[in-house]
Amino acid sequence: MAAITENDGMMRAADGTPLKQALARATRMNKARAFLLTTPLLAFILVTFILPIGLMLFRSIDTPEVSAAFPKTLAILQEWDGNDLPGEDAYASFASEMQELASDRDTRSMISRAGTRLNYIQSGFRSLMNKTSRRIQRVEEPPFKEAFIKIDKRWGEADTWKTIRQAGSRYSTRAYLNALDLTTSPDGEIVAQPEIKQIYVTLFERTIWVSIGVTVACIALAYPISYLLATLPSGTSNLLMIFVLLPFWTSLLVRTTSWIVLLQTNGVINDILVWIGIVGDDSRIQMIYNMTGTFIAMTHILLPFMVLPLYSVMKTIPRDHMRAARSLGANPMIAFMRIYLPQTVAGVGAGSILVFILAIGYYITPALVGGQDGQLISNIIEYHMKKSLNWGLAAALGGILLAGVLALYWLYNRIVGISNMKLG
């Protein structure tokens, strides 16, 4: 009885501490233990997922090259009014910084890196920097201004120096501007890229439309399949399930390549069409290396992601519901629309969000079968990662894509509610 009462009427545990406190301590310890169990997973996600994404996103605003190489010159350029050419002091400081960097093999690469950064803003800068850094070695006496202009007349143009000043900021949102088909003039105003260079906005729009299209096509194809799977006797439906799962387990690359075999101009489908006589031998249909190919292959590859959640939801709907609706006088259409369909919304939602998010970042399939007009934003990200090595721009494009997906997720949560999602 000592556990229950003392004079103050407070409930107490065996050791005399108030029960509330003891309970809180016990739950805290339980919580801590539970948390401890999840720490390996947490650490894993942090190290392999959050951290790399964070580092990559940091690259999109990180532009240290020019400021690291020429800090003194940049300080002088900050004072410059930008009207005429910078003064001799800027040229002299630029020359001495270049000479110092070029004297050692390890620091010499800093000039090239700065040149690469500048080349993103103005083509031709890479060789201009390399050429200048080689030739300026031999110039020891002022006037440096004349010496620079003699090396290349671009050093006698104010815009060249404005570009350096612009690229000199330690952090910059330039990559995001470029990712939205914008750029800055030498004076720092934000302007649209020339029309012949605009590409990213078009690709973002195309990616979203393709993803929506693929999602809709997947719903249309997966709905009857899932219904069949959920309603057939288990022996038959298990067999059919294998047909859904087998491709799901097959390598993405193999499935994409099979579509090439099927769809190409001299492929199986065209051969059959010609053989039947629907199309002439000289007017075979172009079904691959364009948007059609991308669309067909992506729909096929993403289909299981729609079938599985739909199936698991449909499996739980008692068949009596439809029978009850029919017996109460609803015709099949009404019964389906008012009784069956609303119960499958959770599955459709889960499948759609899976398919849509996978589609929006799809890369290998469009790269292989997309040709010129079936390319998506991920292909251009890959291009900047692997070919042009403009990782800042790639990171900015990826960042925008990530933000877009998160926004859609948020929207989905507001409209449908994430707790209504059933994944299996």
Place this chain on the structure above:
Amino acid sequence: MSAMKPSRLLIAGLAAIGLTTAAQAADTITVVSWGGAYTNSQVKAYHEPWIAKTGNKINSEDYNGGLAEVRAQVEAGNVTWDLVDVELADAVRGCDEGILEPMPLDELPAGSDGTPAKDDFIAGTLHECAVGEIVWSTVYSYDTTKVATKPTTIADFFDLKKIPGKRGLRKTAKVNLEWALMADGVPADKVYEVLATPAGIDRAFAKLDTIKNDVVWWEAGAQPPQLLADGEVVMTSAYNGRLFNAIVNEKKPFDIVWDGQVWDIDLWVMPKGSKNKAAAMDFVKFATDTDRLADQANYISYGPVRKSSFAKVAPAMQPHMPTAPVNFKNPLQNDFGFWADYGDELNERFNAWLAS
């Protein structure tokens, strides 16, 4: 029985440790190249003799060109590639950016005729950070069974009236813009001069526009011979060695048009911080001597970069070399300096042009 198990395990464990130490006594280097018929030629001509001679091992990996992996490895401080076969533009850029090791050019063996290495290598094939191996070329090829009139010049590639049908081109600005200008009448030695002007760029894209709807774009070197074999295109640009493999080894009815060939070189480079520097350098010296380079040309039709190797290439291979006089009539050397400067801008415009 159960008492036996730990001791057996122990023995097995000890044996395993013994095996690993034995393996570590010999070096294993990772050599990265472009895969397919090209890597095979390197394995036969360079890897196998070197392994036989030194007892070291080679881990051969494939990649698709570019410096992305090298840069990622160097920046992360975890360099797993020891040698990479790269194009000249990438060798120069990587060296400038400081992600490649300098090469010991003085230690390269002299030619078999005694010429010092720096005179034996063709001009421009030795670089501060890179040692040249082969001369290769981008040419175009057609299926002799599919065309009525045989194309002979680079202008024919752009002539839809003369030869109708789809064409294959690599999905990049490089080579395509040069070809467009050459087909439009710009002589080879003026191509880069014209391409450096805004009017020249417009002219090249305008010429490409004329065939845009009939182009199938490829990315990996193994694709174009396949496109041609599948009948997906009537002609396609391709690397000459891949075509040689299709024509000579696979007996495909293709023919090569050498007019307007754009030639380039491939070189060995070493990512900065390679863990097997000594063994890898030894491999470079071994693989770029006169006999190895000549032998490599027996397996694929890429020309050796050493003058002393020319004469040692098998006579049967000579007519397939990009540098054979009969093929080398209107060649253009890929200008890496031009592409280092204008590559970003032109590819950006090329991508936009493709997507529009």
